[in-house]
Amino acid sequence: MLDVNAISAGYGETQVLYGLSVTAQKGRVMAILGRNGAGKSTTLKTIMGLLPTQSGDIRFDGKPINGAKPYDIARAGIAYVPETRDIFPSLTVRENLDLAAKRFASGLQGWTVARVLELFPRLGERMDNGGAELSGGEQQMLAIARALLMNPRLLILDEPTEGLAPIIVKLIHDKLQELRNEGLSMVIVEQNFGFATSLADDVVIVSKGQIVWAGSAAEIRADEQAQHRWLGV
């Protein structure tokens, strides 16, 4: 469903991705692993149109999306939860959710505020709190809830567990597992190897702006040599 074909990209003069290719398939979860600075977040930002491609192309359901604006890529059906979580800190949880729901009201996937609150009951208890008053875990739940309200066909998450307590990591894991069981396609960048490989069907490893390993989650769990070489596990 998402085909990234030999993209090069970076920040101004600094090239980070060197002909990186990766494919995410419908109804599956793909984890992108790799050491700090390997180019994982840069890959996601390039997919989302936040960074231009210097070469290569990106297709979503066969249609080219590189060069498109982030908003149009979201409209095409890709929702993105960045590392920074991107909620509105000065708005309440209710306002954050209503804004997302209104903007993408026509989604066919049927996500509503009521349904995201069923997934994250904790947010229902915090509806009148400001975004900035939430814990890190609650902010992540809100960011995922907002992304779901965009009724995406593909959900992209950048380090959803970063900075969260183990019990919250477990909760986020279980919620993403629920979404996976419902058939939502996902791409997840993660430092937490156990989290990533227990959710993912497919795994790729990025090093120095290229894919250096690709296989199933079971294969990378069994391949200690690759873990050691590419992830320092």
Ligand SMILES: Nc1ncnc2c1ncn2[C@@H]1O[C@H](COP(=O)(O)OP(=O)(O)OP(=O)(O)O)[C@@H](O)[C@H]1O
């Ligand atoms: N805004 C930026 N301007 C210039 N260089 C950047 C910028 N953001 C990231 N980089 C550089 O690009 C390279 C890849 O960064 P990227 O964030 O994609 O890595 P990553 O694999 O996601 O790792 P991390 O887990 O540290 O986020 C790094 O060398 C980083 O210093």
